[in-house]
Amino acid sequence: MPLYSHSRLSTFEQCNLKFKFKYVDKVETEAEEGVEAFLGKKVHESLEKLYSDLKFEKLSTLKELLAFFKEEWKKNWNENIIIVREHITEENYFNMGERFIIDYYNRYKPFDQSRVIGTELAVKIKLDGEGKDYKLIGYIDRLDFREGGVYEIHDYKTNANLPVQQYLDEDRQLALYAMAVKQMYPDAKKVKLVWHFLAFDKEMSSERTEEELEALKWETVQLIEQIESEKEYKPTVSKLCDWCQFRPICPMWKHLYKIEDKPANEYLKDSGVQLVNAYAKLTAKKKRIVDELEEEMEKLKEALIKFAAKEEVSVVFGSEAKVSVKVYDTIHFPPKEEQEELIKLLKKHDKWEEVSALDTYALAKIVKEAKWPKTLLEKLKEFEEIEKTERLYLGKIKKEED
Numbered sequence: 021m022p023l024y025s026h027s028r029l030s031t032f033e034q035c036n037l038k039f040k041f042k043y044v045d046k047v048e049t050e051a052e053e054g055v056e057a058f059l060g061k062k063v064h065e066s067l068e069k070l071y072s073d074l075k076f077e078k079l080s081t082l083k084e085l086l087a088f089f090k091e092e093w094k095k096n097w098n099e100n101i102i103i104v105r106e107h108i109t110e111e112n113y114f115n116m117g118e119r120f121i122i123d124y125y126n127r128y129k130p131f132d133q134s135r136v137i138g139t140e141l142a143v144k145i146k147l148d149g150e151g152k153d154y155k156l157i158g159y160i161d162r163l164d165f166r167e168g169g170v171y172e173i174h175d176y177k178t179n180a181n182l183p184v185q186q187y188l189d190e191d192r193q194l195a196l197y198a199m200a201v202k203q204m205y206p207d208a209k210k211v212k213l214v215w216h217f218l219a220f221d222k223e224m225s226s227e228r229t230e231e232e233l234e235a236l237k238w239e240t241v242q243l244i245e246q247i248e249s250e251k252e253y254k255p256t257v258s259k260l261c262d263w264c265q266f267r268p269i270c271p272m273w274k275h276l277y278k279i280e281d282k283p284a285n286e287y288l289k290d291s292g293v294q295l296v297n298a299y300a301k302l303t304a305k306k307k308r309i310v311d312e313l314e315e316e317m318e319k320l321k322e323a324l325i326k327f328a329a330k331e332e333v334s335v336v337f338g339s340e341a342k343v344s345v346k347v348y349d350t351i352h353f354p355p356k357e358e359q360e361e362l363i364k365l366l367k368k369h370d371k372w373e374e375v376s377a378l379d380t381y382a383l384a385k386i387v388k389e390a391k392w393p394k395t396l397l398e399k400l401k402e403f404e405e406i407e408k409t410e411r412l413y414l415g416k417i418k419k420e421e422d
């Protein structure tokens with residue numbers, strides 16, 4: 021039975037093909053690493069050292085900790101570490117790491133907020149599926165406890181985005197670890213999930229109810245069962261492809277690698293390049309013409325409305341066509357996320373059925389992403405009609421890929 025992890029599940033959600041390359045085919049790639057991952061690792065190691073030493077009553081000074089960070093950085097930096105962002109250097113990333121540690125140290129010194137159980141703690145989560153049980157493994161950056169059966173799962177984040185609270189309230193990774201803590205420590209009355217967003221010197225937290233953890237368990241089992249029955253492993257192109265180690269062997273990027281190293285005179289002879297260039301040119305031309313026409317039509321529309329009002333007529337005649345000018349009120353109701361009260365009212369008056377409709381777009385999306393139980397997805401197949409759609413999406417190539 022394969023051992024799952026949050027990152028295994030996330031890889032599948034990000035791109036089924038990437039999951040296949042990594043976990044099914046176990047494709048070996050050149051040991052490249054993104055600078056963000058390297059920075060995260062070095063900061064994590066520094067904070068781990070800080071708390072491990074504290075267990076032995078040794079409080080490192082900030083100077084010692086920064087020296088450790090610097091030494092580890094210099095010792096491990098190598099040419100396989102990729103910096104995707106242009107104009108940002110190794111030094112910039114190193115300085116970021118130093119700042120994260122300084123801010124963290126000054127905020128929490130003398131680090132006696134709670135008692136540390138462990139750092140980089142490996143935990144296993146048992147999930148019972150229908151007729152089959154699954155196991156997940158995870159690593160908690162730091163697990164603490166306080167008086168009264170309160171456990172805290174701490175997670176250090178070095179990324180440059182500060183999420184909104186709702187995102188953390190729906191986060192899967194730490195919620196899965198909360199399940200593990202509850203399984204490991206039955207005296208846990210409360211498990212607090214704590215994130216340290218080091219780039220913002222900010223601590224954020226969340227908690228889960230028993231019901232939420234049960235729902236998460238069910239969703240995770242569904243996802244694992246979907247992974248286990250996956251046959252197609254379709255690729256999903258996204259911004260994250262820039263950080264994907266399988267891009268050089270991915271069929272979605274094959275053409276780029278074919279033309280990448282060719283000189284301009286040969287590169288421009290490639291029929292694919294010629295077709296895209298012609299398509300991009302026509303698309304830009306179309307946009308320009310449409311914009312001009314729309315601007316002109318808007319002016320004419322305004323003039324016609326003014327004319328009709330001035331002449332007190334509602335139909336204006338041309339030589340071969342006429343324009344009816346109608347003035348009416350449009351009724352608007354609140355958007356979907358603010359409809360709760362409105363729906364309640366309509367239901368109360370037995371009118372909901374008359375105006376509610378099945379959201380077939382949302383349904384098709386759920387089916388495509390196989391988000392519901394397999395048995396239900398199978399039954400829905402009776403109602404599905406598959407139509408092949410061919411669509412072109414024109415996008416920009418990043419400078420460094422030119």
Ligand code: SF4
Pocket residue numbers: 035037038255256257258260261264265266267270271272273
């Ligand atoms: S490059 Fe993109 S589409 Fe290809 S495997 Fe990686 S993530 Fe998937």
